[in-house]
Amino acid sequence: xxxxxxxxxxxxxxxxxxxxxxxxxxxxxxxxxxxxxxxxxxxxxxxxxxxxxxxxxxxxxxxxxxxxxxxxxxxxxxxxxxxxxxxxxxxxxxxxxxxxxxxxxxxxxxxxxxxxxxxxxxxxxxxxxxxxxxxxxxxxxxxxxxxxxxxxxxxxxxxxxxxxxxxxxxxxxxxxxxxxxxxxxxxxxxxxxxxxxxxxxxxxxx
Amino acid sequence: xxxxxxxxxxxxxxxxxxxxxxxxxxxxxxxxxxxxxxxxxxxxxxxxxxxxxxxxxxxxxxxxxxxxxxxxxxxxxxxxxxxxxxxxxxxxxxxxxxxxxxxxxxxxxxxxxxxxxxxxxxxxxxxxxxxxxxxxxxxxxxxxxxxxxxxxxxxxxxx
Numbered sequence: 001x002x003x004x005x006x007x008x009x010x011x012x013x014x015x016x017x018x019x020x021x022x023x024x025x026x027x028x029x030x031x032x033x034x035x036x037x038x039x040x041x042x043x044x045x046x047x048x049x050x051x052x053x054x055x056x057x058x059x060x061x062x063x064x065x066x067x068x069x070x071x072x073x074x075x076x077x078x079x080x081x082x083x084x085x086x087x088x089x090x091x092x093x094x095x096x097x098x099x100x101x102x103x104x105x106x107x108x109x110x111x112x113x114x115x116x117x118x119x120x121x122x123x124x125x126x127x128x129x130x131x132x133x134x135x136x137x138x139x140x141x142x143x144x145x146x147x148x149x150x151x152x153x154x155x156x157x158x159x160x161x162x163x164x165x166x167x168x169x170x171x172x173x174x175x176x177x178x179x180x181x182x183x184x185x186x187x188x189x190x191x192x193x194x195x196x197x198x199x200x201x202x203x204x205x206x
Numbered sequence: 207x208x209x210x211x212x213x214x215x216x217x218x219x220x221x222x223x224x225x226x227x228x229x230x231x232x233x234x235x236x237x238x239x240x241x242x243x244x245x246x247x248x249x250x251x252x253x254x255x256x257x258x259x260x261x262x263x264x265x266x267x268x269x270x271x272x273x274x275x276x277x278x279x280x281x282x283x284x285x286x287x288x289x290x291x292x293x294x295x296x297x298x299x300x301x302x303x304x305x306x307x308x309x310x311x312x313x314x315x316x317x318x319x320x321x322x323x324x325x326x327x328x329x330x331x332x333x334x335x336x337x338x339x340x341x342x343x344x345x346x347x348x349x350x351x352x353x354x355x356x357x358x359x360x361x362x363x364x365x
Contacts, residue, residue, distance in 0.1 A: 052254075052269075053214035062231040063343060065358050070303055142303035146358050149231020150341025153215050154302045157234045157254050157312040162261035162269070164216075 012197050013047050016188070019128065019200055020045035020169040024184055026127035027120045028173055034119065035096050039176035046172075049165045055152050058170060059084060059183055062149025067104050069117030070155055073125060073138040077196055078189035080159045081124065081138075082151070083117045085182040092179045104145050117141040120184070132199040155187070163190055213237075216269035218251035220281045227346040232298030234313035236271060236320050236336070237344035239295045240278055240329065241351045242287035248348040249278045249287075255312070256319035271319035279327060294324050295353040295365055297335040297344045304339075313337065333365040 024045055032040040056062040067090040069083040085093065090104045094112045102109035118141050125136040144151050156166070167188060174181035188196060209225040215235060221227055227250040229237050240249045251274040255261070258270035267273035279289060299313035299320075317336045324331050335342065335355045343356045356362045 052216050052266075056215050056231050068302075144302035144339075146233065146302055146341040147231040147343070149215070150233030150235075150300070150302060150358075151231075152233075153231060153235045153254065154233035154312070156215070157316070158303075160255065160261075162255070162263045164263070164266055 012193070013049075015197050015200050016167070016169065016193075017045055017047040019131065019196065020047060020171065020186065022131065023124040023127040023186075024169075024171045027124040027184065030119050030123035031116070031173070034116065035175065035180075038096070041174050041176060043172040046170045048168060048170075050168050052156065052161065052164055052166055055156060055166060055168065056149035058152065058168065058185070059148045062147060062152075064148045065146065066148045066151065067113060067145050068143065068151040068155075069113060070142045070144070070151075071117060071121045071138045071140075072158070073136045075134070075137060077132070077134055077136075077192040079125075079136075079192075080155055080187040080189070081121050082155055082185045083120055083182065084148075084151075084185065085113075085180070087145070089180045089182055096180070110143055114141045114143055117143070124184075124186070132196070134199065159187055159189065161187075161190075167193065213250045213252050215252050216254045216266055218249060218268045218274055218278050218281070220247065220249040220278070220285055221348045222247050222285050223348065225348045227348065228343065230343045232342045232344060233300060233302045234298070234311065234316060236296055236298040236313075236316040237342070238271070238275055238278065238320055238324075239344065239346045239353045240275075240282060240292050241294075241346070241353075242282060242291045243293065243351060244291055245286045245288070246348060246351070247282050247285050247287035248346050248351065249282045250344070250346050251275065251278045253316060253320070256315040271316055272323050275320065275323045275329075276327060279329070289327070289329075292329045294329050294331045295333045296320050296331065297342050297353075297355045297365065299336045300338045300340055300342070302339060302341060335365045
């Protein structure tokens with residue numbers, strides 16, 4: 001082990017999948033805590049090198065109207081993270097958390113969702129920070145309610161994705177009652193990938 | 207209506223005589239429609255980034271505004287269009303998220319590069335529906351040379 005230059009692409013993907021598993025697990029635990037310990041079921045993260053052109057359709061249709069909460073964490077290892085919910089789930093989440101019936105268009109609803117995004121993604125980065133000893137300084141969350149393709153396309157452009165294949169970790173989750181479901185997408189910066197794999201394989205401690 | 211071609215992100219397509227070119231979910235991306243009125247050749251590109259010179263990987267020229275437009279014009283020429291007869295309409299380049307601290311958003315850069323490249327190629331820009339904070343879907347009806355834009359939850363309207 002150790003020399004990632006000789007490790008296969010499949011192996012690297014496995015390492016990243018495990019990173020996704022642990023990180024997203026932590027993120028979903030935080031979501032469950034916010035929801036009064038409601039059971040949140042998480043699918044096994046789907047890690048794939050997707051063709052760039054397929055990404056806007058990753059969530060079941062580029063024209064589908066969804067809520068996207070976007071955070072980036074720039075640094076030695078950069079991540080672009082998007083927490084995505086359909087409109088009904090967003091509304092249910094606001095209601096469960098704040099006890100108020102507010103739409104995603106209202107300031108109050110937006111604030112609740114931005115905060116959820118913040119907490120969930122911070123939990124993800126925390127787990128990753130423990131594994132790698134890296135410090136992450138995420139930007140404040142930003143939100144958009146629009147076509148899935150427009151949201152994902154904007155994130156890809158903001159990430160300056162120049163590659164034709166993009167590594168995406170996608171995790172679908174749902175509450176046990178099914179009232180809230182969504183996806184958690186992580187796009188690691190392509191220049192950071194080897195560094196992440198190295199840190200994860202060789203351990204955090206110097 | 208005959209054939210429909212869906213143009214994905216960082217891609218382009220050309221049709222002749224009849225059909226529909228559609229690109230869904232333009233956020234900061236810009237859709238560029240070119241049309242030859244005489245020969246009924248239409249093209250549509252969906253660009254992600256403005257300037258190819260900023261990137262090492264230039265395998266896909268359809269990804270950048272500065273390279274996608276000449277490529278689209280070439281493809282159209284191969285199907286009978288004449289450069290001197292082309293006209294353009296563009297849509298997209300919005301700022302979905304409020305990136306407060308970026309002076310010039312990715313969308314704005316994309317719009318500017320599309321305009322610049324069109325003017326360099328002497329292709330008149332007849333209409334644009336750009337900027338703002340909503341995503342767009344763009345359609346090009348090849349027979350009529352009509353270009354429409356739809357925003358989330360909105361009506362289809364011609365530009």
